[in-house]
Amino acid sequence: MMESIGIKYIWLVPLAPLVAFILISLLFKRFKMLSAVTAIVSMAISFILSLDILRLVLTNHEITMNNPIEIAVPWIDINGLFIEAGALIDPLTAGMLFVVTFISLLVTIYSVGYMHDDPGFSRFFSYLGLFVFSMLGLVIANNYFQMFFFWELVGLCSYLLIGFYYYKNSAADANKKAFITNRVADFGFMLGIIILFVNFDTFNFGKLAEAINASSDLALITLAGILVFVGPIGKSGQFPLHVWLPDAMEGPTPVSALIHAATMVAAGVYLLARGFILFASSTTTITFIAYLGGFTALFAATIAVTQRDFKRILAFSTLSQLGYMVMAIGIGSLTAGMFHLTTHAFFKALMFLCAGSVIHALHKQDIFEMGGVFKEMKITGTCMVIGGLAIAGIPPFAGFWSKDEILLTAKANGFTLLYIMASITAFLTAFYMFRLIFLAFFGEKRSDFHAHESPLTMTIPLIILAVFSIFGGFIGAPFVEHGYASYVYFGEPHHPTPDLMVMVSSTLVAVAGIFLAWLIYIKKAISAEKIATQFAPIYKFLYNKWYIDEIYAWFFNKIVLGISNVFNWCDRYIVDGIAHSIAWIIRTSGYKGRYLHTGSLQTYGLVIFTAVVVITLFLAGPVVGGVQ
Amino acid sequence: MITLNHYLLLSAILFCIGLYGALSKKNAIAILISIELMLNAVNVNLVAITKFLTPGDITGQIFALFVIVVAACEVALGLAIVVAIYRDRSTVEVENLDWLKW
């Protein structure tokens, strides 16, 4: 049953983009189209192999979540530290591989159109290759160490791509912010896996799962779980380490679509799913994850309502949706979380690519300077509306099914507070997304611009993604037999019974959000300015993103720098002082001592022979004294 | 009867005279001369020890030969240096030659 090209050549899945990266960065830098074609071909190879793995997993019912295929070779074997490099194939991996390679391929094709005037064209494609390699390495990892390794690599690629326009100060600042914020989180992650290794003596997911099941040390599991969860808090932008993601929008838009919406930021959720047993074994950890995710979802949605920048709104929307996924994992449904990850990858990549298309045409990002773009960009506009309907959760679009499953699980598992928060978030999501669409694509022009539809390399990926955003949800819809839930699950597959009440209420909430946006921004029945002035403190609070950045700035300027100053003083005057005084003593004694050097050879000779006499007498003292 | 000790003491006196000259004279050529005395004292030592301790062997004489070769080189170079210094400073009194200091 192993006769699958995908399994046989699994190592080629991550390696093909790496080869592309090396070829482009070393050889093809001067040839623009050759670089692009190399990148696209490598991604296509990965995509086809991933499709074959997916086919195998779908048709072969022996490969399940509890019975994965594992291929591994020894990587590091030093005196008790044994680390493998390997691949773990189960439906979770197969689904994630499909999503990553699919979106990567589309985004790479799209980039050919988006980046074609850019001087860093080839550099862009080489970075994309490196990123896809890292991301796929992360996805197929069979142990925490390999995952951490690639986790850092995707962080590096994210850094490189956010700072792609490195000559812009804002981009340089943003990539530093992203890197440093992630460093804080990765430190926690690293501590977590070190604790796991020290206690269970393995990094392997399967062996760790057995060890954790057998372990009775709940405090240890909780500590390790929360530390490992710190990694996703950073990478998947959960409160309070979300600050880097909105700034990451400084990168080129295809990057925002690929890395900062569809794949890399979802790596945190993937990690939560992959190591689910670790989190699920401790009620404290899993509850913490659930409430943090729920809070992030609501928190980011409230900020998105007030933002003006096209991409930033999408960034906050991404944060909010990531919160949803984390919450889904936290309330115990790996299925719902990963399902939402998949559909979100489709529609959020779609919306970012639409944003890229609009920015490419208009060279503007402020939605209040747009308006009426739909008339000139019909394909982009239609795709954007499809994406908006999908994220808002209008049936039968993809987002409806996955969001519905999360809400359903929250209600069924008794998390009433989270259910209410998630519903409010759904309302806000529909509202801000259609605020964006109405302001940017409809109404009258609010500034002077000439829009034109983007080239085919950009619109075709949009159309493909739009199709997936419409129909992608059916893989997990309740009426589909052998749907998503029968492949990706934890423990035993369980299908929550469809609850018509939840479906209807979530649809109503979404429709209400869209209607409110319509009232304010199209009908102008309610004045947005009036609301803003009436609730000025709240508006300012939200507009400034809850002042999180300012709190960090204050914390670093006052507290960290204050403490640093104390250490600086100690270092400068005490540590350096000791070192300097020792040097001073030696230097001064040298200055004074050099007067002993008369420069006269005869003096030196005299001293030498005096020493010869003295030393001989000293050494031969016993003999001379007759002791023998 | 003349024993080894006679030769060794003779050589020691000669060595000390040479050393004394090297440490106390002013003239650079006198110092070179004194060094020749010291080298000769060493040669006497080598030959005498070979003769009294290993009569059949002549390694000591071979060594003395090599010392003579080195001494000849040393004299030639030493005098060349003295001449060069004299050209530069118009003096060869070692008390005036104190560049070897700070």
Next chain:
Amino acid sequence: MDLQVIAFWIIAFVTLGSALAVVYLTNIVHSALALIMTFLGIASLYLTLHADFLAAVQVLVYAGAVSILIVFGIMLITRGEGRMCETNTFGKYKYTAFVVIAALFGVISYFIIITPWQVTNGIVAEENMGTIGEVLFNNFVIPFELAAILLTVAMIGAIVIAREVKNLK
């Protein structure tokens, strides 16, 4: 009194006496002449030690070549200004050096005397020049060649160092 013993004492007195003269005379030319005497004395000392070849070398190299070289050196650099008796005076360490060297001599002679030398009274060949040749070209051929190179290098070096420096603008 054996003839050998008498010869040794005479040679010893001549050698040490002229060595002292080398150091104590204040005219550098006199010192050089006394040096030749010392070299000859040492050559005779080699004869008493049955080292004929070495004695010949001593006369040729030291009493001949080195002495002439030194005399030339003196000639090149001594500006007598009519006061040749002040050309070879003592420096500031006349007495200090004496004390130190007396102590050194005490140490050396003490060790010479207390060392139990393993003297063997073997027969020394009357004529050993042939043996020296054999040993020199068999066991010591590499040092021999190196000595040749050293002499060449020293000769070139002496020429380079002593050559008049042309004024380079």
